[in-house]
Amino acid sequence: MLAFVMEELREWRERRMRKSVVATVLLLAAVSAVSVLQPLALALAATGAFIVLGWTEGNRYQSSLSSRRILLSFPLSSRAIAAGKAISALAVLAFVALAAAPLLALSAIAWGVRPSAAAACVLSWIACYYATLCAGFASSLVFPGSDGLPGAFIAALWLASSAFLKQLAPSNPFAQVLAILKDESGRGYFLGMGATVLVATAVLAAASIAISAIRRRQHGR
Amino acid sequence: MRERTLLSIALPLLLALLCPPASAARLEATLGFGGYAVPGRWNPLWIRCDGAAASAKLLVVRETAGGRAIGRESFGLPAGGRVECPVWAADGLESVSVRLASADGILAELRLSATSRIFPGHLVLACGLSARARLAIASVLLPSEPLQAVAVAEGDLPSNGLDYDGVSAAAIGDSGAGLSPAQREALLAWIAGGGRLVVFSARPGKDSLLGSLSLGESASSYGLGSIVRITRDLAAEGGVAAWRPLLALEPYGRAPRISASSVATGSRAGGNPDEAARKARLALLVAVAAWLAATAGAAVLGRGRRGSGALAIATVAAISLALVLAGRPALDRALMRGATARAVAIVLPESGSVLVSASVKGPVPSEAFAWTAIRARLPLAVAYAAGSEGGSAEWAHGLPRAAFSPLSTGGDDLALSAVLGRRAMAGSTMPAPPLIDSPYAMAFIEAGAANPWWIKMPGARWEKIAETPSWLQEEARWLLGLREGRPGLSFVVGKGDAPSLGLSVAGGPLQELCWTVPLAGALAGPLAEGGR
Structure with a gap:
């Protein structure tokens, strides 16, 4: 599995690292300049950036891409591949977050954000990144010719419904960071993060089953 | 059987629909003593609420x-x-407007008029006095001006020093040590600032009212205030001539009391918070631009070389992060956490209480972000959060009893006042003797002198100067206004982040505070003489 993780990270470093880092950093810097490092604006922008980053990291195993062939032919069980994908993607998140960390720290210090609130925001970002990563990963495997549209639709539905339905609000990453930074009662939002991670893990498990099915079909041919 | 089941379901439903909901929340409120508000002063608002859930606010x-x-x-x-x-x-x-609100909305609401019963004059609290005695008190300054003598139960005496702001005198029957610690502290702070307390039916010993205030039986003054102790029962005393010397009131406006309103507007003197906020914003944007340039440079320089791009970006990020974290104290000072605070305080040494007022300018834009936490290091720490609702900031009290109260919460500007008592000031080093040798910048405003300014020179020597010290320019108007209203008092003035008196905003470092200690003539003379 370590070999798979290293291979994924190597590929990311050579092909997508600059794009991911520069896009995230530019977005956050632009929001900082407009809002004078206002943590609420910055946290919302970071949430959006990590959602998109998670999706692009997951949704890159379409039938037209060589990454799909490498993934399916890697000599590992489908479960190990799914787990390796999650680990490598979290390493990618850690690197991008490290690049953006000085800006986020500057904002937190300048506006006096409590360390516990900052830590809760980081948890929320990890949860939403992981959710869209799993959604994109499963979508690109199950619908190889669709450019990930069905998965994107479901992810958008999740974000929209949780934005408009009060009962689902705790699972909305934007609502989570708003609640954390505005010092509202956070227990429901932590449950929402937990539920998001659980559902995403179930989707990752489904992706692992999909890998097995695709492999069986390929060998059957 | 089926009908019975249906009935057992339908009947409770029908009852639930027909019966009104269980007891609704009840709200009662009173503004001012006896419903009278004194304009330009702090007035007590008492709210009583029954039957509401604990989560309501x-x-x-x-x-x-x-x-x-x-x-x-x-x-x-x-x-x-x-x-x-x-x-x-x-x-x-x-x-x-007083509203009882829960997550489901407004449960009850009351609106009290602040203009229907106003009294711009002396207000005397009468505790245990008959209507005849109150009428006599109301007449002591006639025909020049009427007084308002308000009957107050001992349990209804304020427990917040700010609420004594409009009270000129109090006549209280000694019913023993029945006051709560907070009520005692508020009463002492008021007397120390120049209030006049008349205790009738006075008892001897520690169980008396004066005993519970730690004032001796023979005490006739306390700080700038005075105490009259009478063993006779005055509850039914209806003679104006008897009350006039007891209350010893001067015409309203000429009373030289140091009250919470004396300090309330001082924190807004001078300064340009907008300029400070602009500089803070500029500093932040320069830091962001520098970081962006360094990250972009690392991404470009590491291009094409295997692995070196990631290493360069990670190095820049790590160095920037280390710089931000290491520079945090400097950032705190430079940015004041995005806020500008100006604070002034009057220290009443004898009671150990402090009248403090602070003006806080929030960062822009601060809407929809609960950012403000004020901590008065006195050494009491109180932390509150100011959020916003409907375009006007909301000052959320951390305790049911207000410690700091907002003078105004308009826009990003927040002006707060408090009378902090002895308990809040426990361990304070402010009172007189160490004051003179303290390392802080200090001045002296002499009572009655045409040129009142003295400053402390090295070696605890005082020197008279021709004009206002430059470091007190911003507060000079407030200080001289304070002196004009109280011609018999001199003032010691200090500025700087004194160890036991300061203000920090949003958990930031202690910020500069201008404090003054009023000294009655008898004390001021030797102090000024000693420096000459």
Whole structure:
């Protein structure tokens, strides 16, 4: 599995690292300049950036891409591949977050954000990144010719419904960071993060089953 | 059987629909003593709430004639259901709305007029006095001006020093040591600032009212205030001639009392918070631009070389992060956490209490972000959060009893006042003797002198100077105004982040505070003489 993780990270470093880092950093810097490092604006922008980053990291195993062939032919069980994908993607998140960390720290210090609130925001970002990563990963495997549209639709539905339905609000990453930074009662939002991670893990498990099915079909041919 | 089951389901449903919901929350509120508000002073607002869930909160909204909110405060519900909230009776204040709110909306609402019963004159608290005695008190300054003698139960005496702001004198029957510690502290701070307390039916010993205040039986003065102790029962005393010397009131406006309103506007003197906020914003944007340039440079320089791009970006990020974290104290000082605070305080040494007022300029834009936490290091730490609702900031009290109260919460500007008592000041090193040798910048304003300014020179030597010290330019108007209203008093003035007196905003470092200690003539003379 370590070999798979290293291979994924190597590929990311050579092909997508600059794009991911520069896009995230530019977005956050632009929001900082407009809002004078206002943590609420910055946290919302970071949430959006990590959602998109998670999706692009997951949704890159379409039938037209060589990454799909490498993934399916890697000599590992489908479960190990799914787990390796999650680990490598979290390493990618850690690197991008490290690049953006000085800006986020500057904002937190300048506006006096409590360390516990900052830590809760980081948890929320990890949860939403992981959710869209799993959604994109499963979508690109199950619908190889669709450019990930069905998965994107479901992810958008999740974000929209949780934005408009009060009962689902705790699972909305934007609502989570708003609640954390505005010092509202956070227990429901932590449950929402937990539920998001659980559902995403179930989707990752489904992706692992999909890998097995695709492999069986390929060998059957 | 089936009918019976249906009936057992339908009957409770029908009853639930027909019966009104269980006991609704009840809200009662009174503004001012006896319903009288003294304009330009802090007035007590008492709120009583029964039958509400513990999660509900009380909102106090001050409104102008046009219904515009000029201040919002919120309190959690206390165990006894009673809240004491000082309200500043500003010029434009028309009404005060008290709302009981929960997550489901407004449960109950009351609107109190702040202009229907106003009394711009002396207000005397009468505790245990008959109507005849109160009428006599109300006549002691006639025919020049009437007084308002308000009957107050001992349990209803304020527990917040701000609420004594409009009270000129108090006549209290000694019923023993029945006052709570907070009530005693508020009463002492008021006397120390120049209040006059008349205790009748006075008892001897520690169980008496004066004993519980730690004032001796022979005490006739305390700080700038005075105490009259009479063993006779004055409850039914109806003679104006008897009350006149006991209350010893001067015409309203000439009374040289140091009250919470003496300090309330000082924090807004001088300075340009907008300029400070602009500099803070510029500093932040320069830091962001530098970081962006370094990250972009690392990404470009590492291009094409295997692995070196990631290494360069990671290195830049790590160095920038280390710089930000290491530079945090400097950032705190330079940015003041995005806020500008100006604070002034009057220290009343004998009671160990402090009248403090602070003006906080929030960062822009601060809407929709609960950012402000004020901590007075006295050494009491109180942390509150100011959020915002409907365009006007809301001052959320951390306790059912208000410690700091908002003078105004308009826009990003937040002006707060408090009378902090002896308990809050425990361990303070402010009172007189160490004051003179302290390392802080200090001045002396001499009573009655045409040129009142003295400054402390090295070696604890005082030197008379021709004009206002440069470091007190911003507060000079406030200080001289304070002196004009009280010609018999001299003032020691200090500025700097004194160890036991300061203000920090949003958990930031202690910020500069201008403090003054009023000294009665007898004390001021030797102090000034000693320096010459």
